[in-house]
Amino acid sequence: MSEISEKQIKRLRGLLTDAETNLSAAKELLVSIIGDGETITAPRDSVVSSPEGKIIEGIFDGQIMIGPDGRNYPVPANYASKSKLVEGDILKLTITDDGKFLYKQIGPVERKTVIGTLVQHDDKYFVEVGGREYQILYASVTYFHLRNGSQVSIVVPAKNDDAAWAAVEAAL
Secondary structure, three states: OOOOOHHHHHHHHHHHHHHHHHHHHHHHHHHHHHOOOOOOOOOOOOOEEEOOEEEEEEEEOOOEEEOOOOOEEEOOHHHHHHOOOOOOOEEEEEEOOOOOEEEEEEEOOOEEEEEEEEEEEOOEEEEEEOOEEEEEOHHHHHHOOOOOOOEEEEEEEOOOOOOOEOEEEEEO
């Protein structure tokens, strides 16, 4: 039996990574065509290389994405605000070869909409709903031209009573 070289191991790892990427892409394409009736409940627990770049799946915490390696990845506030991301949403980050960060929401958590009043503490903005405050992104405050006391419709996770963040749905 011949000795396995480091070059062969590296090549085999590359082939496995390519196969995983192709399988993942095929599954996404199939779901986009026919649907699968399943929802994504957890991000992939590893970083994958693909022709598009490095792919990382993680969980949105209200401001940033936390990757499977525990690292924090910055999510542009304008994207999070426009997309109405809430705590617990699963995101896919593609880091292209030229360093661009491209985010896509791939697993939204169940949501509910509530109405509250905008309040400000120091430089942070919150929406108070029934004695409880949810922090919101400053990008939402400026986009919706909100002021202290504004009535606001917000989106929060339906099954996370400990959520600290909300997304602004609309100014009322």
